[in-house]
Amino acid sequence: MKKKLISIILTAVLIVGLSAAVMAETDKYGGVWKDALQSNPPQMDPAQSTDTKSAEMIYQLFETLVEYDSEGNIKPLLAESWDISEDAQTYTFHLRKGVHFHAETEGGTPTANGGREVTAEDWVWTFNHITSPETKSPRAYFIDMIKGYDAYRNGETDKLAGVRAVDKYTLEVELEKPFAPFLGTLAYNTFVVMPKEDVNKWGEDWNFHPVGTGAFKFESWEQDSVVRMSRNDNYWMKDEDGNQLPYLEALEFRIIPDYTMMWEEFQIGNIYQTYVDDPFYLDAKENYPDTFFELPQLGTYYYGMNVEKEPFDDKRVRQAMNYAINREMMIELVQNGRNTPAKGIIPPTMFGYNEELEGYSYNPDKARALLAEAGYQDGFEVTLQYNTSKGHKRVAEALQAQYRQVGIDVKLQNLDWGSHLDSVERGEAAFFRMGWVADYNDPDNFLYVLLHSDNIGPEGNYARFSNERFDTLTEYARLETDPEKRKQAYQQAEKIAVEEAPWVFIYHYTTHSLVQPYVNNYELPAFGQHANLFRDVWISK
């Protein structure tokens, strides 16, 4: 009898325990992730996207072959593993099995692909689509080292020779020449797999009807108002206990252009994540000590000077512009010390960063002397063009006052992001605010992309800087595979650029994110808040 009682009690305990465990698991499921975007994402088409707002949307809907972990190392995503040949020119990717495109989208409408499995052929098609001259992808050149790229772009061939499907789950990519950061470029949000049926079906409207393999599928996009996504029930990823991911039912990104408004909405719990503008920084840190995340970001904030335009065609003027400002004090007083003063171009957490780089320190006398030498002893007037944002305005107003001290009268003009970028890309603005955050973790993404003379214009060299020695060094480092030699080449190149000063080097970004205390598993990516993922985030509220 006693035995029976014990066994009954044991069974009861077991049942209760089990159901509690099950409860805890199922508890993670459900809920709508409520988030805010500061501006309407310009693009949902991965092939056309160049900015962080678009990237944040695309990373939820689409997936790349590889991705970065939170420390900035490459890890598998849709490729389970890969082999690299001796000569570092052939990459063989072993694809994950059981990855399906979204079967439904936009309120349950079936997609053109029908939710079929992703195979190596899809990757071949996608790479051809992105690099096709007809697609006009502004980011295709990130992979211009793939064999046959030029021939395909010029129309000499009708396909990209270097990308081949070996079998259903094996993809081979052959490069024209070795390119050390190649894997890193593949983690960029343009190089995702896309279903050809849906891309072809929508044609020009594909941007408004994205279909991918991501943890969430597209629901709706009300311009300048809200973007909605819902759970992909066929998602391939499982959590450690084998439970289907994602936990969240849906994602909702409201466009809230004003940081003050965003902060208010966060405080009353209407959004779960927010950008924290400088005025609220100390409050936020104090009130949310456990869920305020901050990391040094691979990014640089600068004022570009168009070296083709007066007075910036004179190196001494450009150097004076760098000596005239007190970066440390501006960051300390205006930004609560949130960023790192920039001595050069390469951010401190990136490979190749040069600790010994001297850079420019605050020296108004030297600035005045250089200006006088260049024939501007009475200073000059120049307009700084920047994209509308209170943060940029705060920095501009502080630096404007410092330039006034050395006789430079800086007028401010703000434009919306689209028009600003457009005028900067066309080389119309003489003096402009700009920032760059890494697309892949390598100095190539900064030095080659932003300052090589081949990339003058929309490709990234907005200052229209051109220096033969710099070009040679950055080209050499692209091909070299020995990390030590690459590092030396990049540091030499950076030194030249700092000496020539096509930019006013201001600061290296710190990325941050503030989430609600009841958000679990949120991880701030090393690349910046815009790369955050919600596939295993859950809400305990």
Place this chain on the structure above:
Amino acid sequence: MSDKNLNKKSNLKSEGLKETSDTLLKDSWRKLKRNKLALVGMSIVILFIIVAILAPYLTPYDPVEQLIWTEGAAVKLAPPSADHLFGTDLYGRDILTRVIYGARISLQISIAAMSISVLIGIILGTLAGYYGGIIDDIISWIINVLYAFPFLLFVIAIVAFFPPSLILTFSAISLVYWMSIARVVRGQVLSIKEKEFVEAARALGVKDWKIMFKHILPNIIAPVIVQATLGMGSIIMIEASLTYLGFGTQPPTPSWGYMISAGQGYLAQGQWWWGVFPAIAIILTVLGFNLFGDGLRDALDPKSR
């Protein structure tokens, strides 16, 4: 009531007109003096103008000099104190000084914008009212079309198109504000041109422009003054809204609207002084112009004795 009209009519070609204006002015001033609220409004307006004109003599600080670079964090967003009566902003600038200089910017823009509006409004309004017919149709049509635009959006559209400057700001405002003056003028001209003294002038063969300029204009000036005074308040608001939204005058020029927008973020953090003082300045000034304008209307209206 008919007394005055008789007077006017009989002295059409003499100095009688001037005499009537004189009595009208005296009359109005007596009425205005009795109106307490109007006097308060007038005092505010006068104070505002004096402050704007004497700005450099009223404060020891420079409106754009940023003290943080020399004095450090102590003057960053410092609360009101004996040194800085309204406190300082993020850059250590004295907020009282910036409010005072802000009055200057506001006054410059509103006077310039109002002068242009009045000029355009009187010319087009008189032409429309006097000639009627197709001229009236065209001018009224333009006014109605312009009225159909959302006011502020229209100004923003103009301002956003060109590089920012003071001249652009007041030109854009006057480009959309003239029609409220033109409407008033047109209505007045319509009723006055039927009056006997105008008909008499016409019968005597006086030229059109002379009738409009010498006989009609002096009789409509009172309502135009009222409309312009009331409009000053609106224009100050428009200018502040523009700079609040980031258009119009640019930093470091001290502008009330921009101060509110920059200080807004710090408002809830306890550093209220950056945004609140310029807001008070705007409220007071607009209120002043409105009270004064209302009082003027009552005082200048010959029907309310």
